[in-house]
Amino acid sequence: MASTYADLVTNSNFIDGTAGWWAGDPVKVTLTAPGAGAEATATTEAVELWDAPFGQDGIVLRKGCAYTLSFTARASQPGTVLRAQVGLAVDPWTVALDKTVTLSAVNKHFYYSFISDLDTTTGQVSFQIGQGTSVTVHLTEVRLTCCTPREGFYVDPDSNAAKWVAANPKDPRAQKITRGLVRRPTAKWFGDWNKDVKADVDAYVGAAAASGLLPILAVYNVFNRDNGGESHGGAKSAELYRRWVDAVAAGIGDRPALVIVEPDALAQIQGLRDDAARAERLGLIKYAAEALGKLPHVRAYLDGGNATWIKPQEMAARLEAAGVAATKGFAVGVSNFDATDISATYGTQVSQALAGLGVPGVRFVIDTARNGNGAMDAAGQHVDYCNPGGRRLGVPSSIGVGGAEYLLWIKVPGDSDGMCGSAPDVPAGTFSPFLAERLIDGG
Template sequence: MAGTYGDLVDNGTFSNGTTGWWSGTPTMVSLAAPDNGLEASATTDAISLWDAPFGQDDITLRQGVLYTVSFTARASQAGTDLRLQIGLGAAPWTAALDKTVTLTTADTHFVFQFTSTLSTTAGQISFQMGQGTEVTVYLTEVCLTCSTVREGFYTDPDSNAMKWIDQNPQDPRAPLILKALARRPGARWFGDWTTDVRAEVDAYVTAAAAVGTLPIVVAYNMYNRDNGGESSGGARTPDAYRSWIDAFASGIGDRPALVIIEPDSLAQAEYLPTETARSERYSLVAHAARTLTTGPRVRAYLDGANAAWLKPSEMVGRLIKGGITATRGFAVGVANFDATDISCSYGQQVVTELANRGVAGARFVIDTSRNGHGAVDDNGQHVDYCNPAGRRLGVPSSVGVGGAEYLLWIKVPGDSDGQCGVAPPGTPAGVFSPYLAERLILGR
């Protein structure tokens, strides 16, 4: 059966020769794959583009779904036209995408997006290249994906909660944590504990694409992270951080991902001790903003603190210095507890202030992972940020309300904020605690 999610093209790298690919009349076009790439050769008998076609059948397309197709190609003759069509594989041959590119003798990577007007399991991806002269097109990395927000968010199968459940299947808390928490889609955080960030991000995004859901990922490796607080650490030098971010972006590539950039880094920037350190912090966040948004399907958001921390005007100045113009917007309430309506109000105020300063169209997302009871305790006091009692899981990752683009589980529920609050001994920041998880589930 044809695939519905993830990469819909089989053998798009041609590592298995030409398996899965067909070609037109042999006297006009022939295919070979001698070295993990396709060589499609047209003869002088192929006068028009459609005289020398090749492609793949049994592609599933769904009406209204956003698709991305990408490929790398070059030609033996500069100026060679290559036509790409995706659509019905039989009469009336209706196309959902029809693009013609002009190739040079150097490899060029092409990326196109389209919303399908067709619903079919008999779709086709085809390339056409006839031009009346002998020419060879070299093609590889053909990829057609359909991971979109409409398909839902990815659930991390290897989260700290799932690891604990796997290791403690007989614990009486395990069924509750599995049902209420571990099976919910949320973010995967990457930081200085990540051994090979490019490879690990690549594997995570690939797994999400394979099931057609959107991965939520957090870049959390800032130089002098958390200004030496509970979550201190991060890259050892500014240059190391830039290289790490470059590798992070490379791991995503042209696949879809929703990226939260460096929680707390901008909000904490003005607390750094010197002007040099402050300027460096803004420069590093801006580098992350520019680099992570080079992927054509990345939705990136700078961290925008929370409603009880900074005034909107203060946060806006930091967002602008951190390069928000390169991103889709900002995140509100990451790892905090403010109720959704309060976070929405704050987010809208930041959007308005950004527009007043010439940055129009910014969007925001809200971390709802632990805000089910809001951030005010029984005495009307705002709770501490670090493992406070009486909090509860919030709305699972979904489309937004009240002006928010999405409600997301960004902080991983059950992962400690540090050795503080109601956290039991031995649960520093980032360590999963079934005790904390159960309290969040039950609202204790």
């Protein structure tokens, strides 16, 4: 079955020879895979570029979706022209992407993003190399992707900030909040406020997939959530939580999503009433990890607290017990303010500790939504977690640095941490233009 999401090209590095690939008239072009990558050779009989084509069929393209074509190529003769296309494999051969590049004798990586005007299951990735002379093109790393970070993260059109701007278009802060927050991709949080979480997740993930973009979700509904704190609530029982997780997984289905699993749930575990409650909490997170981890296009990350809360070895032990092996990922600094380098150091320490516990290769992401000024105040003291002043927006959702897989806006900027700090009258999860403006300005 042809891929619809993630990597659409099969045998992209030609590890299986030329399986899945075709070439045109053998008098004019041949395709082999003698080692690392493929070698396409055009003869003198191939006078025009299109006389020496090769490619792969069975590509699914959806109208309006974002795609990225990338490949690495070099040629036996510098100045060789290569034409790369994505389009229909049948008449009328309409193209969604058409790029002509000039190759040198050393490898160069090419990268092109586009929005498809085609809606087809008979798509094609193809290359043309006819030069009127004998030439060999070396090709590898041929990828066509959809709904991955290459194409970008999905922006929630119905975020709290977007709804506030829509309701207050003439407010002098509206333009600033639109530029700073509304247009930025952040996590969409799902919890006990969702009356039909399966339908809500399905609608959100479906809208992202229809755009060819990757949605960020945070699931936040564990039994005894926040241990009765500002964000208390959650599922009414352990069994209801497991059913809720099943509904979230069903809502995502076979589509791509990046999911943050239960912020604070593991870091707060010692605050539960007894060992039985702690064991139950670990079991519930493990249930979520396994349910989400088995979905084909989901990257799930269990929350791993922040750099100044739980020591790395202890957090690693909790993550291991909570089934991080099923997801291979954890999140650092969710809803907190630690600078990226501090969070990256902590994430690396936790990952190393997990490897020592027999769970190697675990990656981490960092919440950068509000860490632009770090977590220290002017006096060098660590700020309180709840709506502190003097904080600033951090790096928008993107590929990670310092060992992090991604930098993500997980906590929604402008949403209150609770009735505390600089917003004592704003309940947790409620958007405040006052908080938003302070984060944008760094005040």
